Amino acid sequence: MTEVKQLAQEAKTASQALGLSTTSEKNEALQAMAREVINREKDILAANDKDVAAGKQKGLSDYLLDRLRLSPERLQSMSKGLQALMELPDPLAVEPETWTRQDGLVIENRRVPLGVIAMVYEARPNVTVDAAGLCLKAGNAALLRGSSSAVHSNEALVGAMKAGLKARGLPETLVQLVNPENRDTVRELGQMRGLVDVIIPRGGAGLIQTVLEQSSVPVIETGIGNCHVYIEASAKKEMAISIAVDAKTDRPSVCNAAETILVDEQWATANGSALIEALLAEGVAIRGDENIQRLHDDVKQASEEDWATEYLAPVVALGTVPDTEAAIAHVRQFGTTHSEAIVTENEDKARAFQNQIDASSIYHNASTRFTDGAEFGFGAEIGISTQKLHARGPLGLGALTTNKYVISGHGHVKGGTAQ
Amino acid sequence: MTEVKQLAQEAKTASQALGLSTTSEKNEALQAMAREVINREKDILAANDKDVAAGKQKGLSDYLLDRLRLSPERLQSMSKGLQALMELPDPLAVEPETWTRQDGLVIENRRVPLGVIAMVYEARPNVTVDAAGLCLKAGNAALLRGSSSAVHSNEALVGAMKAGLKARGLPETLVQLVNPENRDTVRELGQMRGLVDVIIPRGGAGLIQTVLEQSSVPVIETGIGNCHVYIEASAKKEMAISIAVDAKTDRPSVCNAAETILVDEQWATANGSALIEALLAEGVAIRGDENIQRLHDDVKQASEEDWATEYLAPVVALGTVPDTEAAIAHVRQFGTTHSEAIVTENEDKARAFQNQIDASSIYHNASTRFTDGAEFGFGAEIGISTQKLHARGPLGLGALTTNKYVISGHGHVKGGTAQ
Numbered sequence: 001m002t003e004v005k006q007l008a009q010e011a012k013t014a015s016q017a018l019g020l021s022t023t024s025e026k027n028e029a030l031q032a033m034a035r036e037v038i039n040r041e042k043d044i045l046a047a048n049d050k051d052v053a054a055g056k057q058k059g060l061s062d063y064l065l066d067r068l069r070l071s072p073e074r075l076q077s078m079s080k081g082l083q084a085l086m087e088l089p090d091p092l093a094v095e096p097e098t099w100t101r102q103d104g105l106v107i108e109n110r111r112v113p114l115g116v117i118a119m120v121y122e123a124r125p126n127v128t129v130d131a132a133g134l135c136l137k138a139g140n141a142a143l144l145r146g147s148s149s150a151v152h153s154n155e156a157l158v159g160a161m162k163a164g165l166k167a168r169g170l171p172e173t174l175v176q177l178v179n180p181e182n183r184d185t186v187r188e189l190g191q192m193r194g195l196v197d198v199i200i201p202r203g204g205a206g207l208i209q210t211v212l213e214q215s216s217v218p219v220i221e222t223g224i225g226n227c228h229v230y231i232e233a234s235a236k237k238e239m240a241i242s243i244a245v246d247a248k249t250d251r252p253s254v255c256n257a258a259e260t261i262l263v264d265e266q267w268a269t270a271n272g273s274a275l276i277e278a279l280l281a282e283g284v285a286i287r288g289d290e291n292i293q294r295l296h297d298d299v300k301q302a303s304e305e306d307w308a309t310e311y312l313a314p315v316v317a318l319g320t321v322p323d324t325e326a327a328i329a330h331v332r333q334f335g336t337t338h339s340e341a342i343v344t345e346n347e348d349k350a351r352a353f354q355n356q357i358d359a360s361s362i363y364h365n366a367s368t369r370f371t372d373g374a375e376f377g378f379g380a381e382i383g384i385s386t387q388k389l390h391a392r393g394p395l396g397l398g399a400l401t402t403n404k405y406v407i408s409g410h411g412h413v414k415g416g417t418a419q
Numbered sequence: 420m421t422e423v424k425q426l427a428q429e430a431k432t433a434s435q436a437l438g439l440s441t442t443s444e445k446n447e448a449l450q451a452m453a454r455e456v457i458n459r460e461k462d463i464l465a466a467n468d469k470d471v472a473a474g475k476q477k478g479l480s481d482y483l484l485d486r487l488r489l490s491p492e493r494l495q496s497m498s499k500g501l502q503a504l505m506e507l508p509d510p511l512a513v514e515p516e517t518w519t520r521q522d523g524l525v526i527e528n529r530r531v532p533l534g535v536i537a538m539v540y541e542a543r544p545n546v547t548v549d550a551a552g553l554c555l556k557a558g559n560a561a562l563l564r565g566s567s568s569a570v571h572s573n574e575a576l577v578g579a580m581k582a583g584l585k586a587r588g589l590p591e592t593l594v595q596l597v598n599p600e601n602r603d604t605v606r607e608l609g610q611m612r613g614l615v616d617v618i619i620p621r622g623g624a625g626l627i628q629t630v631l632e633q634s635s636v637p638v639i640e641t642g643i644g645n646c647h648v649y650i651e652a653s654a655k656k657e658m659a660i661s662i663a664v665d666a667k668t669d670r671p672s673v674c675n676a677a678e679t680i681l682v683d684e685q686w687a688t689a690n691g692s693a694l695i696e697a698l699l700a701e702g703v704a705i706r707g708d709e710n711i712q713r714l715h716d717d718v719k720q721a722s723e724e725d726w727a728t729e730y731l732a733p734v735v736a737l738g739t740v741p742d743t744e745a746a747i748a749h750v751r752q753f754g755t756t757h758s759e760a761i762v763t764e765n766e767d768k769a770r771a772f773q774n775q776i777d778a779s780s781i782y783h784n785a786s787t788r789f790t791d792g793a794e795f796g797f798g799a800e801i802g803i804s805t806q807k808l809h810a811r812g813p814l815g816l817g818a819l820t821t822n823k824y825v826i827s828g829h830g831h832v833k834g835g836t837a838q
Contacts, residue, residue: 016751020774099796105785107795114807115777193631197807212612216631218638218808239830246832332435354825355439358534366524366828375833376526376824377518388533388616388821389637390809402807405795406773409785411658413665414794 004188007176008195011116011141014171019113019139023090025168026137033136033164034082037129040160041075047156048125055123055149063253068123068150078129078157081380085137088379091397092139096406108406113139115197117400118178118189119382120211122203123147128157131200132175134382138400143196145178145185154180190215197402202383205310220390220399222383225255225338226310227368230327230353232344233264237271239365240343241278246367247341249282253312255384256339256361256371260307260317262327265291268320276318284314291320307334324349328356335359338386339368360386360393423607426595427614430535430560433590438532438558442509444587445556452555452583453501456548459579460494466575467544474542474568482672487542487569497548497576500799504556507798510816511558515825527825532558534616536819537597537608538801539630541622542566547576550619551594553801557819562615564597564604573599609634616821617809621802624729639809639818641802644674644757645729646787649746649772651763652683656690658784659762660697665786666760668701672731674803675758675780675790679726679736681746684710687739695737703733710739726753743768747775754778757805758787779805779812 001009018026037044048070055065096110117140119131128144135142146154154177162172178185189196193216200220201211212219229247231240247258263272268291276296279286286292287302299318306317307330321327324342331340341363342353350364361371371394373381378396385392391399420428437445456463467489474484515529536559538550547563554561565573573596581591597604608615612635619639620630631638648666650659666677682691687710695715698705705711706721718737725736726749740746743761750759760782761772769783780790790813792800797815804811810818 016775016777019777101794101796105789112777212635218806220808236830242830242832246834250832250834350827356435358435358438358531359823361824361826364825364827366826366831367833369833370524370826370831371824375520377520387637389639392822393824403811404778405780405790405812406783407780407785407789408769408783411655411661412785412789413661413669414786414788415665415669 002188004178004185005192005195007178008116008143008189008192010173011143011176012195014173015113015115015139015141017171018136018141018174021139021170023093025170026090026139027086029136029165029168029170030082030086030133032167033133033161034079036160036164036167037075037079037082037157040156041072044075044153044156044160045070045072047152050152051150058149060149064123068125068153070125070153074126078126081130082133085133085380088137088397090137091401103412104410105412106408110404110406111401112404114400114402116141116143116195118143118145118196118199118217120145120186120189120199120201120203120207121147122207123149125150125153125157127202128154129161130380131382132158132161134380134397135400136174138397140400141174141176143176143178143189145189146180148180151180186211187214190217193217200383220383220385220395221387222385222395223255223338224310224336224386225257226260226308226334226336227256227258227339228260228262228331228335229258229341229343229368230262230321230331231264231267232324232327232342232346232349233266234345234349235264235267235343236345237274240267240271241275243341243343243365243367244275245278245282247369248279248284248316249314250367250369252314256368257312258316258341258368259310260319260334262319262321262330263292265320265322268292268295279316282314284316286316286318288318289320292318310336324352328353331357336386338384339363339371341366341368360384421607423597423604424611424614426597427535427562427608427611429592430562430595431614433592434532434534434558434560436590437555437560437593440558440589442512444589445509445558446505448555448584448587448589449501449505449552451586452552452580453498455579455583455586456494456498456501456576459575460491463494463572463575463579464489464491466571469571470569477568479568483542487544487572489544489572493545497545500549501552504552504799507556507816509556510820522831523829524831525827529823529825530820531823533819533821535560535562535614537562537564537615537618537636539564539605539608539618539620539622539626540566541626542568544569544572544576546621547573548580549799550801551577551580553799553816554819555593557816559819560593560595562595562597562608564608565599567599570599605630606633609636612636619802637809639802639804639814640806641804641814642674642757643729643755643805644676645679645727645753645755646675646677646758647679647681647750647754648677648760648762648787649681649740649750650683650686651743651746651761651765651768652685653764653768654683654686654762655764656693659686659690660694662760662762662784662786663694664697664701666788667698667703667735668733669786669788671733675787676731677735677760677787678729679738679753681738681740681749682711684739684741687711687714698735701733703735705735705737707737708739711737729755743771747772750776755805757803758782758790760785760787779803
């Protein structure tokens with residue numbers, strides 16, 4: 001048995017035990033895990049220093065180093081995240097739908113944990129704690145396959161969480177760290193159908209594609225967002241500019257940030273310059289089509305590729321469309337079914353856009369930036385699904401569960417022969 | 420563009436149009452499809468004759484030929500199946516969950532179709548009509564990849580359904596037949612992420628494994644059932660025998676039939692011979708462990724492989740266990756998370772079995788044969804899922820839908836800067 005298979009087998013056994021735990025047992029474990037993350041602050045920060053030093057030597061960008069770096073404040077925030085999960089309702093503690101057939105057979109559709117959840121992610125140590133906590137609260141074991149750049153930080157964090165689990169009498173094997181040095185472990189995890197119940201990749205398009213290609217285990221695709229804001233002819237000038245600027249600039253590096261702004265041709269003639277000035281004032285580089293280029297000297301020409309690009313940076317593609325049909329067609333062609341917005345005072349156009357676009361979250365007169373578990377009121381999220389199977393949009397605790405039918409009879413048989 | 424990609428693209432475009440259709444438009448199309456299947460009886464039966472003749476020449480077994488063969492009665496039954504779908508509630512016509520944030524942003528979680536559903540199946544022409552009808556009722560387009568053994572029958576049936584769609588003004592491309600002569604089309608379908616929303620394989624373990632290995636498109640695994648009936652010490656003799664015989668013999672070739680019967684050691688000593696006699700009387704061949712072999716001369720020795728085998732035939736593995744824990748451990752080791760049953764008068768043992776076993780459907784004092792969409796009251800089913808992602812157990816129309824968030828604001832932005 002390989003090392004990863006061993007870890008998965010242990011996680012499965014642990015998940016079977018956890019499936020029978022009560023809500024308060026799970027909450028007490030979260031509390032203990034939160035405490036250990038703080039108790040071990042010194043060790044965790046020392047481990048993180050090693051990762052940051054190695055990252056500098058490898059020439060990681062400042063942006064990546066910032067994501068990797070831990071601090072007492074960031075540990076506090078992780079610890080509070082675990083405690084916040086205690087307050088959320090237990091997704092398994094929902095009244096099952098139950099019905100009785102005419103012959104007296106009782107069928108109950110019960111919520112149960114998924115079982116073993118594998119997370120494959122990049123050099124963000126906070127995902128280690130977030131994911132483990134969410135999985136635990138929903139009754140699952142977590143197999144964590146982070147980045148080799150964060151290996152020392154992750155070992156220290158997982159060690160703290162294991163100590164918390166142990167302190168509350170739960171199996172430490174509920175949270176398992178998979179060796180990130182071996183690239184083949186991602187493929188291995190993907191082949192463990194029956195042992196691993198789902199793989200959730202969190203990271204860039206390359207990571208997600210690799211997981212999709214290598215897995216027969218079901219995958220939940222998360223997070224690629226080539227999001228659009230479409231400003232329709234009747235849109236109010238101030239509202240449209242405000243939403244477009246917010247969607248692009250509030251936090252350009254995240255998946256729900258806008259990458260393309262589509263503007264009605266007439267609206268562009270009247271208000272396009274103001275929109276461009278507002279974006280430039282926030283430091284956004286603009287790639288525009290001909291109509292947009294005509295409006296301002298600082299607009300570079302957009303290539304076909306720009307419409308398909310998720311910049312995750314202060315760059316935007318700005319295009320014009322003759323009508324809502326053209327906007328819908330553009331979004332259908334280039335969108336990644338994440339988050340799309342229309343700004344309009346025309347209810348019919350809003351309805352057409354929201355009905356005809358196929359995406360996880362479709363906004364009318366609001367910024368795409370709200371696609372988020374906390375914003376939607378789910379309290380926490382394990383990612384934002386852009387696929388249709390299982391669940392779409394921000395995934396809360398409920399998405400980490402499945403169903404099972406529990407049927408009770410008194411000797412019921414299907415054929416006519418017996419009893 | 421390959422032929423399959425072309426078909427998928429057309430199906431996607433058609434599904435976008437269908438997503439906006441009303442329930443009655445869809446029902447009228449089902450009605451017209453049902454009518455055309457009957458109108459074209461002569462042509463369909465002639466096409467089927469070709470397939471059956473070719474099948475005989477290829478040496479298909481009588482069993483497979485029977486599954487392949489159509490008759491006026493079977494066409495009537497298919498046509499009635501389409502009409503029955505008209506009576507079922509539209510899975511998209513459910514009141515969406517809607518909530519309003521304190522800042523006035525309204526979030527609606529709406530049911531929407533999956534989009535394009537690919538079915539990969541074997542030489543059963545009835546799946547062609549069933550699947551197309553179910554997909555349509557839930558607002559989806561169907562890509563049907565049947566067996567080359569049924570190609571003429573499937574062409575004739577799809578032709579009839581396309582005529583029905585056309586008669587009601589819906590795109591014929593909602594039902595697309597994929598050329599089964601080219602084996603590579605299964606792999607091709609599996610790589611069309613973004614175009615095909617889900618692949619549902621229906622057939623033997625080999626087919627399902629092939630689809631799983633070749634697909635980055637999400638797959639719903641259906642139907643492999645190594646199902647168990649566990650007779651606990653306190654089980655009533657007559658009830659236990661009746662359930663075990665029904666689960667094994669009511670229809671041995673289907674996935675919810677029992678393949679292994681586990682018997683409490685003490686119960687076996689008292690009643691094992693009667694159970695064996697009852698199974699033998701129904702023509703079941705028995706492979707038993709030592710305890711069982713001791714009870715009857717006609718019991719052959721079970722090998723380790725027998726515990727893992729889905730016979731789909733009148734053969735059963737019969738083993739003894741000392742207690743419920745051992746039964747649970749056995750089912751965990753060899754079960755395929757399809758359907759499992761315990762027969763007992765002890766409520767605690769029943770609860771332990773139902774809580775601790777992870778399967779789509781877990782029975783107390785009832786036969787495993789009830790795992791079925793019609794029996795569960797869903798009206799119809801597209802398969803029985805044995806995976807945890809998306810849905811488990813019999814998949815009704817609801818499982819052919821997903822969700823989408825529709826959010827309405829009045830200029831809502833996330834950052835503090837704007838408006």
